[in-house]
Amino acid sequence: MGNNPSAADILEKEPWRKMPLTTTKIPDMRRELMGKIKTFQKKGNVNFLNILLLGQSSSGKSSFVNSCATALYDANRIVTPCGVLEPQSESVTARLEAHPIKISSTAFLPVRIFDCRGLHDLNGVHSDDIKNMCDGRIKNEYTFDPTLPVRSDNEKFRERPQLQDRMHCVVYVAAADNPKELLADGRANEQLKAIRAVLSAANIPQLVLLNKIDRLGMKDITTIFRNKLVKETCEGAMEFMSLPLGNVLPMINYTEEQTPDSMKDFLALFNLWYMMSKANDYVGLQSDVPEGFND
Template sequence: MDDYEWNETSLEHLLTEIEKYTPLAELRGRPKKIRYVNVLLMGRIASGKSSFFNTVESVIKGRLSIRSRTDCAASSLAKSLDVYKVKGRRTFRHLRFRMLDCRCLEEDQSINSRDVEAILDGHVMDGYVFNQGTPISKDNSKFRKDPSIGDRVHCVLFVVDGSNPPEITMSQNVEKQVKELQELMNGRRIPQLILLTKIDTIVTVKEDLSKVFHSRSVLEMRDKVAMSFGLPSYTVLPMQNLANSRTASTEIKMLTLYNLRQILRAADDYLENFEDEILADTNQIPCCGLQLHI
């Protein structure tokens, strides 16, 4: 936690950092077209995917948000690609990130891999309705024909139910889907993180969430989840959503903002891999801290 203390002062520091976040802030002459970083949420039914967005918005706005429908049905509620932006509490302006919520990884009705490929590349617009048998076509009104780097997915967040760990509950079919999708992401150098939700089911942190990074039980679960996805342990972010509470404690707020900051940093890592492409798009060359317009 970068030696943060779990108090209102640290909470204000994190909130200010997120409200002031700008994609690739250190890159002088960064293009205005990258107004937002795009984070794709993927997970199984009832993993806490939609609840995470609601928790993020609730913490930032300072009031309960239920804008994203939570999964409580037998099949995924996310039948379309929903793109969410969040307004800052003090600026009333959209913060510089978007969360893309798509249908879940299901046993029999999962998202088409060609649709995922189109989403990753920035072709799919907000509101596109998925058709399991037929992926999006170039003739669809929700198909973006010439996406820029600002339209692509910059980070993927796999949301995992901590009370039903994947090494036990993930079927071979779902595991195969995940591996196929990860190949698409790896080929595009897209960072992948794992959000481990419902950590209050772990006894050692149930009464004191601030101990989450020091709990042996959490660390053991982190390592198992990371292994099941073939990702490093440090990519796992423990999380407690506002599922059964109308108000957020300081600890939940801290954990939410800390995880969001790590997600934004991962998105920046993606953009750094394409710095030359970004500069070429704007015809700008950084030189001694100055911008040269060609």
């Protein structure tokens, strides 16, 4: 055995992702991001920025919401507002759920994270309904029927969605140890292409959240942005999804631990802030269009 690091521990000289922050140490960057999020200025006339997490069951959607809650809701405690499935458990029916994000005992972020609980693969939801969700036609807590899109006489159908009802950012969630698990083969792949085309045409920001980066096997998670294997894994997702590398967000969620970790907090805060910024850009652009312009 030599002193050569394993493939999962090879570092580049310079970080492959530059942080738009003035500080460089993890606890300081965490604090700076917390400030940015807590003082976030929403553009346009919407009450909330809507972020949709789309991904297969077990890709870590609920875990990400929990990591954000832990990172934001004060120190020294793991917070789990969302139920996380045991690795082997059966998934439940696909249902749309909005999660509020608490920042103190009385205050919330102006953000709604929508998660489609139990999405087995993209076939679990009719492709028209993914478009309907993005267009704001489906209300919170709607249970999907994979064979039929939402009916206009359903109580969870929204007849005339406004900007504040639409999704302002769509995040494809995948696990880093198997990013292509994001999609099943065949029809689901075709379905994803169709969704991507609709979202791209509507200029809705699209990101990839690559959870479970720890499963790549690195020893030191604090060097994630200099780690060669993490970079290559993100590049793989970038090519697969035809998105810029900056839109691929590596993540390590809280899973079993009892106490918070500043690197996991930092990753959760950075990824959440990035999603909020993209959603905000979209809302800003849409709000700048004069009324009736697109009629």
